[in-house]
Amino acid sequence: MTTIDFLYFDAGGGHRAAATALKAVIEEQTRSWDVRMVNLQEILGPLDVFRKVTGLELQEIYNQMLARGWTLGSAQGLKFMHAVIRLYHGPSVRLLEKYWGTSRPDLVVSLVPNFNRAMFESLKNALPAVPYVTILTDIADYPPHFWMEKQDQFVICGSDKAVAQARTLGYTEDRIFRASGMILRPTFYQPVPVDRVAERKKLGLDPDRPTGLVLFGGQGSKVMLEIAERLSDTQLIFICGKNAGLADRLRRLPVQASRYVEGFTSEIPYYMSLADFFIGKPGPGSISEAVAMGLPVIVERNIWTLPQERYNADWVLERNAGLVLPNFRGIDGAVEGLLRELPRYQAAVKQIHNRAVFEIPDILAKILG
Numbered sequence: 001m002t003t004i005d006f007l008y009f010d011a012g013g014g015h016r017a018a019a020t021a022l023k024a025v026i027e028e029q030t031r032s033w034d035v036r037m038v039n040l041q042e043i044l045g046p047l048d049v050f051r052k053v054t055g056l057e058l059q060e061i062y063n064q065m066l067a068r069g070w071t072l073g074s075a076q077g078l079k080f081m082h083a084v085i086r087l088y089h090g091p092s093v094r095l096l097e098k099y100w101g102t103s104r105p106d107l108v109v110s111l112v113p114n115f116n117r118a119m120f121e122s123l124k125n126a127l128p129a130v131p132y133v134t135i136l137t138d139i140a141d142y143p144p145h146f147w148m149e150k151q152d153q154f155v156i157c158g159s160d161k162a163v164a165q166a167r168t169l170g171y172t173e174d175r176i177f178r179a180s181g182m183i184l185r186p187t188f189y190q191p192v193p194v195d196r197v198a199e200r201k202k203l204g205l206d207p208d209r210p211t212g213l214v215l216f217g218g219q220g221s222k223v224m225l226e227i228a229e230r231l232s233d234t235q236l237i238f239i240c241g242k243n244a245g246l247a248d249r250l251r252r253l254p255v256q257a258s259r260y261v262e263g264f265t266s267e268i269p270y271y272m273s274l275a276d277f278f279i280g281k282p283g284p285g286s287i288s289e290a291v292a293m294g295l296p297v298i299v300e301r302n303i304w305t306l307p308q309e310r311y312n313a314d315w316v317l318e319r320n321a322g323l324v325l326p327n328f329r330g331i332d333g334a335v336e337g338l339l340r341e342l343p344r345y346q347a348a349v350k351q352i353h354n355r356a357v358f359e360i361p362d363i364l365a366k367i368l369g
Contacts, residue, residue, distance in 0.1 A: 001032055001033070001034050002032060002033045002034070002106045002107070002368060003033075003034045003036065003103075003104070003105045003106050003107075004033055004034070004035050004036070004105060004106065004107045004108075004109060004364070005036050005038045005103060005105040005107070005108050005109065006019040006022065006023060006035055006036065006037055006038060006109050006111060007019075007038045007039075007040050007108065007109065007110045007111060007112050007119065008037065008038070008039060008040065008111045008112060009039060009040045009041045009112055010039070010041065014137055014217075014283070014284070014285045015111045015112055015137055016037075017183075017185065017285065018111050018135070018137045018182075018183040018285075019037060019111045020037070020185075021183050021184060021185045021186065021357050022035075022135075022183055022357055022360055022361070023035045023037065024185075024186060025186055025357050025358060025361060026361050028186075029361060031361065031365070036103070036105070038103075040112050040115060040119075043095060043096060043099050044092055044095060044096075044115075046095065047088055047091055047092065047095065078142075078146075078307060081114065082114065082145050085114060085115065085118070089117070089118055092115070092118040092122075093118050093121050093122045093125070094122075095122075096118060096119060096122035096123070096126075097122045097125050097126045099122075100122060100123055100126035100127050100130075101126050101127075104127065105127075105130060106130060106368070107130065107131055107133065107364065107367065107368055108123055108130060108131070108132050108133065109133045109134075109135060109364065110132070110133065110134045110135070111134075111135050111137055113138070113146050113147045113308070114145065114146060116134050116147065116148070116149050116151075116153075117145070117149045117151065119132070120132050120149065120151050120153055121151075131153075131154060131367050131368070132153040132154065133153065133154040133155070133156060133364065133367060134147060134148065134153065134154070134155050134156070135155075135156040135183070135360065136148075136155065136156065136157055136158060136162055137182060137183065137284060137285070138162075138284050138308050138309070138311075138312075139158060139159045139161070139162065139182065139284050139287075139311060139312050139315050140159055140161040140162045140165060140311040140312075140315075141162055141165045141166075141308075142307050142308040142310075142311075143165065143169075146308060147162075148165065148166055148169055148171075149169075150169055150170055152175075153175065154175050154176075154177065154367055155171060155175065155176055155177070156177045156178075156179055156360060156363055157176065157177070157178055157179065158178075158179050158180070158181045158182050158284075158354075158356055159181075159315065160178075161311060161315075163176055163178050177363045177366075179356035179359050179360055179363070180353060180354050180355050180356050180359060181288055181352075181354025181355075181356045182284050182285060182288040182354065182356060183356050183357045183360065184285075184288055184289060184292055184354065184356070184357055185357075186357060187269050188269055188289055188292045188293065189292070189355075189358075190269070192269050192270055192273040194270065194273055194274070196273070196274055199270075199274055200274055203237070203260040203274070204258055204260060205235055205237075205258045205260060205274070206235055206257075206258055209235045209257070209258070210234075210235065210276045210277070210339055210342070211235045211236065211237060211274060211275050211276050212231070212234060212235070212236045212237070212275060212276065212277050212278070212279050212335065213236070213237045213239065213271055213272055213274075213275035213277070213278050213279070213290075213295070214227055214228075214236055214237065214238045214239070214278075214279045214280065215238075215239040215268070215278070215279075215280045215286055216241075216280050216281050216286075217241060217280075217281065217283060217285075217286065218241040218242055218264070219241050219242060219243055220240040220241045220242070220243030220246045220247075221243075221246075221281065222246065223328055224238060224240070224246060224250065225246070225249060225250065225253070226328055226329075226331075227279060227328055227331055228250055228253050228255075228259075229253065230328070230329070230331050230332050231331060231332060231335060232253075232254070232255050232256045232257070233255075233256040233257050234257055234332075234335055235257045235258050235259070236257070236259055236260075236279075237259075237260045237261075237262070237271050237274065237275060238250050238259065238260070238261045238262065239262050239263075239265060239268065239271060240261065240262065240263050240264075241263070241264050242263070242264050243263075244263055247261050247262070247263045268289060269289075269293060272289065272290065272293035272295060273293060275295060276295070276339075276342065277295055277296050277297070277298065277322075277335075277338055277339075277342070277345075278290035278295040278296070278297045278298070278322075279297075279298045279299075279331065279335075280297070280298075280299060281299060281300070281305075281309065282299040282300070282301060282305060282309045282310070282312040282313045282316070282324075283309055283312070284309070284312055287299065287312055287315075287316065287321075288354060291321055291349050291352050291354070292354060294346060294349055294350060295349065296321060296322040296323075296338060296342070296345035296346060296348075296349055297316060297321055297322035297323075298322055298323045298324075298325065298331065298334050298335065298338060299312070299313055299316060299322070299323075299324055299325070300313075300324065300325045300326065300327055300328055301313035301324055301325075301326070302326050302327055319348065319349075319351075319352055320344075320345065320348035321345070321348060321349050321352065322338065322345060322349075323337065323338055
């Protein structure tokens with residue numbers, strides 16, 4: 001039995017989701033692999049790196065930042081975080097060496113940014129023959145030292161931009177693998193057997209009215225309130241994640257069109273199947289999920305946008321998958337414009353074929369071979 005460690009953490013939730021989705025597909029394929037989910041935060045927990053500096057764990061800092069909208073200056077915050085990581089690089093490597101010495105995997109797959117230097121170095125020290133792979137769960141890298149480092153490892157990229165970045169860093173062609181997009185849960189590829197008219201009525205929505213789905217990740221975002229107020233006469237479905245307070249405020253807003261507000265749910269494909277377009281942040285997961293469900297997207301990009309997500313907005317424009325706004329103050333005009341040309345945007349979205357979650361197991365098998 002081949003043992004593979006998938007390393008993730010819970011900053012934002014997308015890293016765990018990608019690892020879980022990939023593990024599920026591998027298990028369905030009945031390969032002779034034992035895939036272990038490894039939370040990097042738990043391995044490095046004894047150091048308390050960020051708790052010593054800020055009083056919070058790294059993933060707590062990130063999730064609080066998203067929920068409260070504290071993303072202004074995040075590029076400078078990333079530089080601070082990298083400085084802290086460099087400061088604790090030696091102790092981190094030693095903790096990881098101890099872990100590899102005990103767990104003894106046959107392959108290590110990182111779905112985590114920022115720590116790939118320490119993870120690679122420690123693995124080479126402890127188990128020099130074991131291959132190390134980084135799967136980018138962002139559409140492109142945000143160099144330096146975010147996803148890719150100058151080291152003799154494998155990378156799996158979900159865009160031409162990321163492949164070009166790997167080449168610039170000196171990765172040879174045999175170390176670069178191109179997947180067709182981001183890792184999505186297998187449920188996004190399964191037909192949703194619903195009667196849209198009946199299901200919209202069940203949620204209190206007008207079955208004949210264009211409907212948008214508003215989603216800002218698992219923590220929600222206060223910008224959803226601004227969107228709700230500016231689109232008071234647009235039929236919308238809001239997914240608020242774990243932000244119960246936000247959901248309550250949205251339900252209390254006066255509206256001119258029907259609305260449905262949901263909290264945390266794993267049924268995103270169901271709600272997307274009832275919508276005609278998507279409004280959200282330019283996160284790689286949410287954009288890719290919307291596109292997989294045939295929804296054109298409206299996102300914003302500005303100084304508040306997380307630096308690693310800024311290229312995603314370029315990708316939307318390059319693929320004609322929707323609209324990019326400097327801010328959501330113009331959301332009413334953007335929705336009006338999108339709906340005028342909805343068939344054209346829908347046709348462009350349907351030309352994007354992402355099968356990454358089914359492709360990557362074969363890539364890992366090739367690396368192991």
